[in-house]
Amino acid sequence: MITLYRTDDRILSEIQEYGPGAWIVMTKPTIDESKSIAERFEIDLADVRAALDDEESSRVQVEDNYTLIIVDIPSIEIRNEREAYTTIPLGIILVADCIITICAEETPVLEAFMEGKVREFSTKKRMRFMYQILYRNCTTYQYYLRVMDRRRTLIEQRIQEETEDADLIDLHELESNLVYFATSLRANGVVLDKLTRYGRIKQYPEDKELLDDVLVENKQAIEMTQIYRDIISGTRELMTTIINNRLNNAMKFLAAITIVMAVPTVISGVYGMNVGTKWMPFANVPYGFEIVCGIILVISIVIAIILKKKKMLKQ
Template structure:
């Protein structure tokens, strides 16, 4: 899908044809659509469709007549029938008169511009537009990181009787997501550092201030990612300890039961030996069976009292 937008009188509206100062939004474009835009702007088709490759890394390339900027943005995907976070490339192409954005999905990073929710937004001020996009990307990372931390908190609140292996798997997925975020944010940081030395297009003083804000927000997102990874590691270790402790308690209970049951088993085994009754204690005594049962019960009770004093029970 390819759409053309331009701001006039601080309001954005859609165009039918390509004009000066236009924002070309491409959402999961076909090869034919990519070729059309590449021919109109005299841009390499591979650069136009670079963002469609999920393995593309963040970078900035200065080409003859245009600039390609690739950054990673957060996205939602379905894994194991659950929504999870990942990162996908967003391509930005700057020419003398136009700006092109290419992404595999209609990201909320760009939706705020289409809804006129960004102050001082103009498709004609291309560098400011780029910095505003990058700022929204950093803010979206931070929002998603807070949601991830909230999911971790919900899992942590179940630590105890309700802790299950599924929670450990969920924590592992959250940790994997943070690894993706950390990698993408660091790569985006390299792009931002290169943009500080970008001189090809006109930049206003307030644009440079905005770029500084973007760099600060990106660094803050990186710090949040590191902090949340450490917290998740601690939560995962706590849950593993709780599960191991629960298993130890079960094994201890089984061991105590086995110890108590061993006493009647040994005594009954001895009395079950095929020997003459005259050699078996209490064999000819009245109520001998009940006496033996009573002795076994007393021994078991004494062992239970001893285990409790030793705080084993």
């Protein structure tokens, strides 16, 4: 799908024809749509289709007629019947008088501009607009990172109550998401560093200031990713320790119950042997059975009190 936009008097509106200052949004374009753009702006078809490959690496490519910038942007997907985060490529092509964005799916990075959430941007100022897209990409990373940290906090709060297998899986999923983010953010950082050094890309002083802001936000996102990875690693170790501790407590409780139950089992086993009653205590005494049961009960209670003091009966 191809959609055309242009800002006039700081108002973004959809247009029907190509023209100077246009923003060409290509969302999961077909082969025919890609060919039409490639032929119209004299772009290599492979470069137009590059951002549609999930394995495409972030890079800057400067050609005679255009400049291609590919960066990774955050995306939401359903993985293992759960909402997870990953990264996908976003292609930005700067041609003579237009800017082209190419992505395999709709993304909040670009939707923020379409919905008017980003102020004071102009599709006619291509370099500044591109840096604003990159800046919005960094802030989107940071937003998703905060969402993941809130999920981790909810899992951590449930540790005191009851830890389920789903919590361990969710924690592992969050850690995997952070690995994807860290890899993509580092690759984006390389692209941003190249943009600061490329002399063939014309930049104005205010554009360089915005690029510096993008660099700062990208570094902050990288630091947030590392911090949250360390916190999740600590949370996972805490969960493992608590699970092992609960297992040890359960084993101690079962061992204590076994010790308490061993007393009546041994005594009843002795009295249950096929021997004469002459030498069996309380065998011929009135209420002998009740006396033996009372002795068993007293011994069991004494053992239970001793085990409780040693915290063996605590689950």
